Amino acid sequence: MLKKLLKKVYSKKPNVPEKSSTEDILRKEIQLDGNLEQTLGFFKEIYSYPDNQDFVIRNIHINGMSKKAALIYIWTITDVTLIDQHILTPLIRNNSTSSKIEDIVSIQSVDTKNVIKDILPEINKGSAALIIEGDPQAYLFSVTNFEGRGVEKSENETVVKGPKEAFTEKSSTNISLIRKKIKNENLVVESLTITERSKNDLFIIYEKDLANEKLVENVRERVNSLQVDAIQNLSLLEQHIEERKFSIFPTVLYTERPDRAASFIEDGYIVLIMDNSPACLVLPATFWSFYHSSEDHYLRFHYGNFTRLLRIIALFITLFTSAIYVGVVTYHAEMIPPDLLLAIAATRERVPFPAAIEVIIMELAFELIREAGLRVPSPIGPTIGIVGALILGQAAVQANIVSPIVVIVVALGGLSSFAVGDISMNFSIRLTRFLFLLVASLFGIYGMAALFTFGIFYLVSLKSFGVPYLAPLTPKYVSSGDTIFRRVLQYEMYRPGYVKPKDIKKK
Amino acid sequence: MEQSKGKIGIKEFIALTILMTGTKLADDTPAIIYEELQNAGWIAPLIVGALSIIPIALLIRVVTSYQDKGLIQVIDHLFGRFIGFLIIFILWGISFFALIIDTAIYTDIIGTMYYSRTPTIAIYALLMAVCAYGGKKGFEQIGSISWAVLPYIKVSVLIALVLSFFQGQTSYLFPILGPGEWEVIKESSLKLSIFGDFIFIFILVPFIKSTKDFNRGVWISLCIIVAEVTLAMMIYVVMFDYQSVMMLNYPYHELIRTVQLGFLTNMETFFFPFWLIASFVRFTVYMYIAAMLFGRLFKIKEFEYAIPALATLVVFVGSIPESPTQSIFEIRARLIDVSTPIYIILPLLIWIVAKFKGDLKHDKAKESI
Numbered sequence: 052m053l054k055k056l057l058k059k060v061y062s063k064k065p066n067v068p069e070k071s072s073t074e075d076i077l078r079k080e081i082q083l084d085g086n087l088e089q090t091l092g093f094f095k096e097i098y099s100y101p102d103n104q105d106f107v108i109r110n111i112h113i114n115g116m117s118k119k120a121a122l123i124y125i126w127t128i129t130d131v132t133l134i135d136q137h138i139l140t141p142l143i144r145n146n147s148t149s150s151k152i153e154d155i156v157s158i159q160s161v162d163t164k165n166v167i168k169d170i171l172p173e174i175n176k177g178s179a180a181l182i183i184e185g186d187p188q189a190y191l192f193s194v195t196n197f198e199g200r201g202v203e204k205s206e207n208e209t210v211v212k213g214p215k216e217a218f219t220e221k222s223s224t225n226i227s228l229i230r231k232k233i234k235n236e237n238l239v240v241e242s243l244t245i246t247e248r249s250k251n252d253l254f255i256i257y258e259k260d261l262a263n264e265k266l267v268e269n270v271r272e273r274v275n276s277l278q279v280d281a282i283q284n285l286s287l288l289e290q291h292i293e294e295r296k297f298s299i300f301p302t303v304l305y306t307e308r309p310d311r312a313a314s315f316i317e318d319g320y321i322v323l324i325m326d327n328s329p330a331c332l333v334l335p336a337t338f339w340s341f342y343h344s345s346e347d348h349y350l351r352f353h354y355g356n357f358t359r360l361l362r363i364i365a366l367f368i369t370l371f372t373s374a375i376y377v378g379v380v381t382y383h384a385e386m387i388p389p390d391l392l393l394a395i396a397a398t399r400e401r402v403p404f405p406a407a408i409e410v411i412i413m414e415l416a417f418e419l420i421r422e423a424g425l426r427v428p429s430p431i432g433p434t435i436g437i438v439g440a441l442i443l444g445q446a447a448v449q450a451n452i453v454s455p456i457v458v459i460v461v462a463l464g465g466l467s468s469f470a471v472g473d474i475s476m477n478f479s480i481r482l483t484r485f486l487f488l489l490v491a492s493l494f495g496i497y498g499m500a501a502l503f504t505f506g507i508f509y510l511v512s513l514k515s516f517g518v519p520y521l522a523p524l525t526p527k528y529v530s531s532g533d534t535i536f537r538r539v540l541q542y543e544m545y546r547p548g549y550v551k552p553k554d555i556k557k558k
Numbered sequence: 559m560e561q562s563k564g565k566i567g568i569k570e571f572i573a574l575t576i577l578m579t580g581t582k583l584a585d586d587t588p589a590i591i592y593e594e595l596q597n598a599g600w601i602a603p604l605i606v607g608a609l610s611i612i613p614i615a616l617l618i619r620v621v622t623s624y625q626d627k628g629l630i631q632v633i634d635h636l637f638g639r640f641i642g643f644l645i646i647f648i649l650w651g652i653s654f655f656a657l658i659i660d661t662a663i664y665t666d667i668i669g670t671m672y673y674s675r676t677p678t679i680a681i682y683a684l685l686m687a688v689c690a691y692g693g694k695k696g697f698e699q700i701g702s703i704s705w706a707v708l709p710y711i712k713v714s715v716l717i718a719l720v721l722s723f724f725q726g727q728t729s730y731l732f733p734i735l736g737p738g739e740w741e742v743i744k745e746s747s748l749k750l751s752i753f754g755d756f757i758f759i760f761i762l763v764p765f766i767k768s769t770k771d772f773n774r775g776v777w778i779s780l781c782i783i784v785a786e787v788t789l790a791m792m793i794y795v796v797m798f799d800y801q802s803v804m805m806l807n808y809p810y811h812e813l814i815r816t817v818q819l820g821f822l823t824n825m826e827t828f829f830f831p832f833w834l835i836a837s838f839v840r841f842t843v844y845m846y847i848a849a850m851l852f853g854r855l856f857k858i859k860e861f862e863y864a865i866p867a868l869a870t871l872v873v874f875v876g877s878i879p880e881s882p883t884q885s886i887f888e889i890r891a892r893l894i895d896v897s898t899p900i901y902i903i904l905p906l907l908i909w910i911v912a913k914f915k916g917d918l919k920h921d922k923a924k925e926s927i
Contacts, residue, residue, distance in 0.1 A: 379827065382673065386827040494676070494684060496827055497668055500834035501688045504703070508692045508842075511702040525702040527567055 079168040087184040091121055093167060113183070115145040115155075124179035130196035133158070134179055138192055142181075152181065158192040165189065172250055197221065197326075202228070205307050208472055213349035217307045222254055222326045225309065229256060229322070232313035237261075245274055245288075249281035253288070254324040256312075256331075261319040263551040269516060270321055270334060285328035294514065299482055301475035302515035304336035311345045319552030335516035335550060339524075339534050341476035342366070347537055356536045363535055365470030369480055372464045373410045374487035374499055376457070380406040382495030398454040407492030409453050413461040414488065416443045418481070421465070522549040529555060568771040570701030571762075573708040574843060575779035576786075579755045581840045583790040584715075584810035584833055585663055587752055588803070590891050591791070594745040597800035598736025600791035605746035607784035610753045613905035614776060620905075620912045621760050622769040629760035630854050636911045643855065645904070650851035652897050653758060654868075657844045659890050661685060662876035664837050666883055671811045672830065682873050685841070690869035692842035693849060694862050697765045700842055707835050714832035715786075718810075719793050721817040721825075726796035736800070751897040756780070757904065758847050807883055845869065 078097065083090055091108060098106045105127040111120050122138065137157045145155050153161050162178075164170050165188040170180055177195030202224060205217030218225045226240055241255040253274060257267055273292050282288050289303045290296065306312060307330040312322045315333045323332040333340065342362065347355045379386060380395065387395065402409060420439035427435050444462075447453045464484065471477050483506065490498030513520035523530035531543035546552040566574075592599040621632050634642045665682045673681060692700060735742055759776065766772040794809040797816065806812050814829040822828075849868055853861025879885045 383827045386822075386824045388821055388823065494680075495673070496831055497673065497681070497834060498684065500831040501684050501838065503831070504707075504835050504838040505688050505691055507703050507706060508688075508695050508699060511699045511706070512695045519702070521702065521706065525570065525705045526564070526698070527569060527705075 079171065081167050083165045083167070083182070083187045083189060085185045085187045087119055087121060087182060090182055091123075094123055097167075097171070109139070111139065111142060113142050113145065115147045115150065116183075118184045118186075120181060120183040122179055122181050123174060124194070125174060125177070128177040128197055129179060129194045133194045133196075134192075138179065138181070138194075152183075152190050156181075156190075156192065158194065160193045162191040162193075163188045164191060172244075175250065199224070207474065208306065208308050208311075208344065210344070210346040210349065213346055214308075214310045216309060218309055218312075218324075218329045218331060220327050220329050222252070222324050225324050225331065226254060226256070228309040229313050229316070229324075232310060233258070233316060238316070241271075243271070243274060245277055246279050246281050249283070251282050252326060256316060256322040256324060258316055258319070261317070261546070261552045261554055262321055263319065263553065266335070266516060266550065267321060270323075282325075283327055285323065285325050285330055285332050288323070288325060289332055294516075298513065300338070300479045300510065300513060300520070301341060301473075302336055302513065302520070304333040304340045304473070305330050305475065306333060307331075308345055314345070314348075315340075318546045319550045335518040337515065337518060337522055337549070338510065338520050341473040342471070342535075343533070344472050348540070352537075352539050359536050362470050365467035366480060368467040369464050369471070370484055370487055371499070372460050372467075373414060373484065374491035375496075376460045377407045377410050377488060378491035378495040378499060381492065395454075395456055398456055401451045402454050403451070405492075406457075407488070409457050410461065410488060413447075413453050413457050414464075414485070416447075417461055417465045518549045523547060531557075564696075564698040565765055565767045566698055566701030567767050568775045570705045571766050571771065571775040572779045572782070573704035574701055574839075575755075575759055575775065576782055577704050577708060577711070577836050577839045578759075578843045579753060579779075580783045580786050581833075581836045582752060583787045584808075584836075585660070585667065586807050586887055586890065588791050588794055588809050589807050589887070590894065591745075591749055591752070592794075592800065592804050592809075593891075594737075595742060596736040596804065597730065597732075597795050598734065598742050599800075599803070600731075600788050600795060601735075601742055602746040602749060603752075603784055603787040603791060605743060606750055606753055607780060609747055609750055610756060610780065613902055614756055614780065616905040616909040617757070617760050618773055618776065620908050621763055622773060623912075625769075626764050628763040628765075629757070630851065631764075632908065632912075634854075636908060636915065646851055646854055648900065649757070649904075650848065650855055652754075652893075652900065653844065653848045653851060654872075656893060656897075657841065657848050658872050658876045659886055659893060660844070661689075661841055661872055662879065662882055662886050663890065664841070665876065666886065667808050667811060668834075670883060671808065671815075672826075679873070679877055682877055685838070686869040686873050688838050689841040689845045690866045692838070693845040693865040693869075696862065697762070697846060700839070700846060701765075704839055704843075707839065711832045711836045712786075714829050715790070718814050718817060718829050719790060721819060722797045722813050723793055725817060726793065727799070728796055730795050730799045731792065748898060749894055751894050751901045753780075753783070754897050754901045757901060761847055761850060807887060845872075 075097075078093060081093065094100070094108070100106055100108065105125050107122075107124055107126050109122040111122065112118075113120050120142070122134070124134065141155050141157060162173070164173070170189050170191065173191045174180055177197065178191045178193050181190040181192065183190075199221040200219055202216050202219055204215045208217075216228065218228065230238065235258065237259040239255075239257055239259050243253050243255065244250050245253045255267070255270060255274075270292075277291055279291065282291060285305065289305060293302050295302065304315075309331075312331045312333065316322055321334045323334065344358075344362075347359055349355075350358065380399075384392060399406070404412070416439075420435065420443065424432065424435045424439070444458050448455050448458060468477065468481055468484075471480055487499055487502055490502045494501065510520050511525065519526055522528050523532070524534050528548035529545050530547040530549070531545055532538050533543060537543070544557055546555050546557060548555065588599065591602045595602055617629070621627065621629060624632055624635070627635070630646060633645050636642070637645060661682070665678060665685060668681050668685075669676065669678050692703070756776070763769070763772055766775070790810070794803050794806075794813065797813055798806065798809065803809055810833070811826070814826040814833075815824070817825055819825060845865060845868065849861045849865045852864055852868065853859070858864055879889070
């Protein structure tokens with residue numbers, strides 16, 4: 052009921068006068084008719100020539116045909132030398148009367164279109180359009196050249212042993228990075244235009260003979276049903292396609308490592324790539340895909356599992372330490388050995404707050420340092436460290452605002468929270484920690500057990516594209532058994548059954 | 559808010575059954591048994607388990623011969639509308655009453671043993687809130703969670719038992735038969751319904767992946783539960799001797815208060831959370847079963863939606879008795895006495911009617927083809 056009400060409030064359209072754009076839309080429906088002057092007129096109007104500085108119309112005379120022509124392109128997103136050497140020069144120098152345009156121009160791909168509406172997106176993507184007097188079609192040469200940075204080291208998912216390269220903001224580079232790892236004709240890269248105004252392209256990548264068709268269809272449907280003006284990048288797309296928008300746990304994996312993406316594809320998952328995102332989305336995602344890192348498998352069996360062990364311990368420390376401290380000090384003091392209890396009591400003696408308030412103050416301070424440290428311009432960075440460590444830690448203790456043991460407890464929890472690498476899971480755990488803190492201050496260990504049970508109920512009821520969140524732990528599926536710990540590589544024989552791959556056995 | 563109506567596998571089913579019945583070792587069930595049987599109390603679960611084979615075998619024979627039908631549908635089918643309604647009403651009455659009494663006891667355990675200053679109603683409300691939330695999520699989720707938490711719970715119980723075994727005196731077990739063999743057998747069979755939960759498990763048949771899984775699951779979990787409860791009760795005697803065990807209302811909690819390990823002299827807070835999680839899961843299953851029966855009685859198809867209302871009712875009814883440690887203990891002992899005949903008679907009745915109707919023969923014929 053509440054949902055319906057909210058929906059009603061949100062879907063109300065504000066009464067703002069809108070300008071009709073029917074005229075513009077009608078103009079784009081026009082077919083080319085061979086009248087060069089008129090056609091150029093249309094384009095000039097659409098692109099607001101000459102106000103629009105990077106829109107270029109280059110008038111030429113094709114000698115051989117002795118016809119007037121014009122080349123239209125946006126120079127900031129095209130390769131100008133390519134245009135110069137392989138389009139303009141051959142056209143102008145050409146002498147033979149009968150040869151076709153395709154035979155004159157030495158560009159990789161040439162296409163023809165005859166409705167203005169179809170030509171515009173190509174120009175917007177960086178193609179050059181050639182319009183010739185008396186010819187009712189436009190020739191589109193792909194000379195795209197968007198600027199972007201080169202392939203660099205991954206910064207957020209660093210590994211010691213294993214490939215270092217990361218995705219960049221250029222989708223073509225990203226696809227090539229994946230293709231470099233999977234040299235197989237079954238690797239399909241589907242492309243879709245998903246937004247109405249900005250025409251953002253999305254690439255759906257999967258292995259045709261592995262990925263479940265229903266899953267691919269499901270993704271396609273969900274992406275196609277989006278009615279949005281613009282989705283700039285994957286971080287935004289993620290929020291558009293996830294099932295439960297208010298859930299505290301992420302259900303789509305965001306990774307910047309092409310090797311991880313490739314290994315997911317090889318297991319039958321689906322990967323989404325978009326321009327402007329130095330990462331990819333992996334669907335469907337389970338709890339374990341957020342908990343794992345690619346290095347777990349690059350390290351040898353024992354080393355990899357040791358990091359896994361550390362990570363699960365860190366996860367529980369993050370969730371529980373401060374809550375346990377509050378719960379124990381407030382409700383279960385008898386469980387602490389007497390000497391330690393006396394020590395804690397002695398340090399808490401001069402602190403005027405209850406333990407819960409004390410810990411919440413410190414936790415908040417820690418979160419603030421962390422957030423500030425992230426946003427601060429890098430030259431000032433070290434200052435934050437000094438301010439955080441010295442002032443907030445040392446001074447707060449000396450001023451009797453917090454007791455020293457709370458500093459240890461909070462610092463331990465804060466430190467451990469970094470061991471969970473994935474940013475989304477990291478946030479879920481940090482937020483859940485505050486919930487635990489709250490119930491621990493109200494009900495002690497009882498409250499924590501209640502919240503924990505509640506949380507597990509919530510986790511098992513979550514689904515990502517139809518896949519249970521805790522699979523394959525429960526419900527049970529055929530899989531490589533890669534959950535909290537991993538197996539020896541040779542024993543990881545099966546692809547995860549919950550994504551229903553077409554070929555379950557790995558070789 | 560679509561509820562998934564998925565089925566659970568054998569692992570989840572066994573885990574769920576063990577949590578549902580096995581958790582009884584950690585409430586006042588041992589106290590009820592020890593009251594009469596003195597130091598031979600630990601034999602009772604063995605006898606009850608052995609006697610339980612009869613009703614369970616009868617029910618398995620009948621219920622599994624209908625494809626995809628649970629106990630509710632089978633009763634409907636065999637007894638017709640009116641008598642069927644009556645039987646299901648009795649079952650619902652027992653399950654709901656047991657839910658109220660047991661949750662009241664657990665609330666009392668939490669209240670008296672750990673949180674003597676927190677208001678009972680707050681403890682009770684939190685307990686039922688979690689159970690209602692879990693029940694509303696659906697059966698598949700309950701199965702999943704049982705399997706996910708079971709290993710940790712059992713490990714914690716085992717550690718507690720092992721630690722206390724070394725602190726106890728094995729000679730307390732003797733004389734083995736306590737008040738005498740006849741007394742032991744008589745009193746144990748009167749307490750038969752401490753495993754009465756097994757009747758309710760047959761309601762869940764449609765949720766299990768196959769009847770074969772169900773069949774195996776029931777027997778495996780019966781064995782595990784008998785072993786586990788017997789072991790626990792034996793260790794209570796070893797630890798406390800029979801005089802004090804008869805006095806203790808909640809021996810498991812006294813046990814985890816008494817055990818120590820190295821420099822840790824008070825370890826109950828290590829075991830307490832696991833026991834809590836087990837209890838939450840246990841009452842979630844109870845809640846779900848009570849709601850299912852309720853849904854059948856009053857023709858509510860989406861019975862999950864009745865769970866929050868039922869949970870609220872449980873909280874209010876359950877907080878009525880004063881000084882619950884004594885009064886509910888008595889009520890619970892009575893409930894066990896009252897439901898024991900039902901536990902024996904109902905399966906027998908069902909089997910006889912099914913036989914009479916010829917449903918069982920028909921099935922056999924089909925199998926032989």
